[in-house]
């Protein structure tokens with residue numbers, strides 16, 4: 001647990017709790033015993049604390065921290081840190097691997113810190129809805145100042161060794177043998193006074209400006225937090241670092257208790273464990289087929305067909321994971337464009353050697369030897385079937401054939417081949433090299449081996465794979481349908497597009513439905529509706545009632561906008577010059593790049609970027625999706641020509657576009673809608689409850705096997721606010737199933753022709769019988 005050895009006058013304590021050296025109560029007790037022994041031994045004059053194996057302690061053991069043992073664990077951690085801080089013999093921490101959370105806090109309590117160049121430090125507690133509760137919020141600002149501490153703690157970002165050295169968090173970077181160097185360093189500081197080495201005894205460098213700093217950052221944090229309480233609570237704790245140390249620690253402890261007992265922390269912890277649990281998949285139709293029983297095929301080379309937006313992003317993902325890729329495209333210009341995007345991304349990520357793994361071609365026969373193909377051509381069933389027919393002939397018989405369709409029937413695509421058992425859906429999200437979700441869809445004939453192969457592929461390329469069944473839109477896009485419809489019906493009744501967006505963004509989404517479609521391109525949905533014969537390229541189909549399709553309520557407003565050429569960003573119509581916006585950014589927006597963790601100021605980026613397209617290209621490299629979405633949102637509000645909104649120069653606020661508003665007004669009059677005032681609460685409830693209600697249908701039909709699968713899809717693919725745990729968790733734990741049912745009953749009584757507001761039979765049943773979503777489906781422990 002904590003191995004004790006001595007090297008002359010230096011005692012070395014090596015934490016040994018594989019694999020991550022996490023702190024359990026037992027490990028901490030062993031550490032205290034070791035410290036006491038070193039203190040007692042007159043021959044020992046200094047102490048080194050290190051981690052054995054791959055890393056320095058990577059924080060508290062989550063099973064203990066998030067369970068009933070949380071309070072004793074935290075108090076043990078605080079006790080160890082106090083022991084270390086007040087020790088009369090110098091304590092040197094030797095850091096390698098990842099010193100996270102409690103591990104980093106222990107290092108901060110020590111008198112000296114050495115690190116290898118590859119070491120990473122961070123206080124990521126905010127991602128679990130908590131704060132660094134063992135002195136992190138008190139010691140970090142005493143080294144880096146309140147401003148940087150707020151930035152580091154509220155983002156939970158990684159601090160690389162070199163950056164830590166610059167910030168004063170590390171005293172020395174060690175190139176050679178860390179332990180040997182640490183022992184000799186410890187020997188060199190023996191007998192030196194320790195008072196100025198105790199961080200707890202220092203004053204915060206920018207203490208006199210604390211209120212000013214907090215005030216200046218509050219707005220940004222509020223915006224980024226999108227309703228999460230942990231970041232702001234972290235700020236409150238950091239604010240207390242200007243008090244005497246003991247008082248600050250007491251304040252930190254109080255705030256930690258507040259967070260640990262909050263529903264948001266529970267929700268974020270659920271998210272953390274759900275991300276792991278989705279990997280333990282089981283086939284919704286046959287529980288005997290699961291992650292344990294099904295064996296994946298080894299995939300070393302992948303063909304990607306179609307080098308558009310998705311094909312290029314998918315190729316980057318695969319190359320980054322070290323796979324060989326053959327990228328095929330029929331349009332030479334498009335292929336060249338994709339190559340440039342891929343090259344630029346890989347160059348930025350200093351991975352140019354990975355380019356050698358890429359073959360680009362316009363010749364299908366080049367796919368004859370790949371282990372798998374991912375098709376990403378236009379969303380058109382006829383075309384996809386033709387492509388699969390061709391692939392079936394050209395590729396080797398054992399190759400898996402996957403489609404990146406956003407919602408077409410996998411069985412129909414599979415039927416175009418003689419190997420339907422090898423056909424599967426792999427639904428990536430845009431930008432495919434950034435977004436972490438991979439929705440994997442099995443068809444009627446997809447084999448267990450094929451399912452296991454694509455689930456394994458998700459892990460190989462660093463994505464979160466979720467297995468779902470085949471239906472129009474699968475899980476994610478299917479649930480989005482009612483949400484979008486309800487947003488449109490709200491326009492008919494009197495709400496403006498930006499009111500809907502605002503209400504949804506206040507709930508915590510990075511973008512409301514209208515800004516989202518402005519960004520993605522309004523023609524995507526339009527093309528889908530044309531393909532489904534709900535509309536045509538020239539207007540509604542002949543002899544069709546304007547507001548109904550196949551007996552269901554239909555809002556033709558988006559079709560009308562598309563007919564006017566308002567397709568969103570891609571049409572370029574009315575695009576403001578980027579130049580205009582350069583000076584309009586009043587706040588700095590930072591983009592962190594994965595390569596070296598460095599931070600770029602968007603304002604500077606804009607100044608060096610010639611076109612919006614290039615800038616978006618740069619954004620593809622950002623590794624933080626929330627930040628990416630946020631940045632894109634900010635950009636959109638500056639530059640984008642839009643379906644529904646207008647954006648004045650110098651403002652980020654989406655303004656109503658008089659042309660669109662007039663059009664909606666005329667539409668209301670033409671169809672006899674009476675404008676009424678609608679509250680934000682009603683907007684959120686109608687949009688989100690109809691989405692969640694669809695989630696119950698999805699579960700009922702076995703399209704998703706567990707509520708957590710749906711939650712993970714929405715969290716990692718659709719920007720659902722993390723602190724609420726995902727749609728199904730939120731409705732069960734926060735809203736309550738009974739309240740959802742009553743609200744849906746009220747709304748469906750008011751709008752009997754909005755079929756998606758009719759409560760799902762599963763929901764009714766669960767409320768009647770007192771069932772729980774968490775108990776649905778299988779979990780790992782039962783397999």
Ligand code: NAI
Pocket residue numbers: 305306307308309310311328329330331334375376377378379380383387404405406407427428429430520
């Ligand atoms: P895109 O229009 O950017 O690219 C499609 C590419 O396929 C074009 O470059 C086209 O030249 C090429 N292509 C057409 N026929 C071909 C053929 N027979 N052989 C080889 N290449 C061919 O489309 P995008 O956005 O990349 O979408 C591709 C697929 O991914 C669609 O099924 C779409 O529904 C799906 N998807 C799109 C998302 C998005 O946000 N754009 C998100 C998730 C899925």
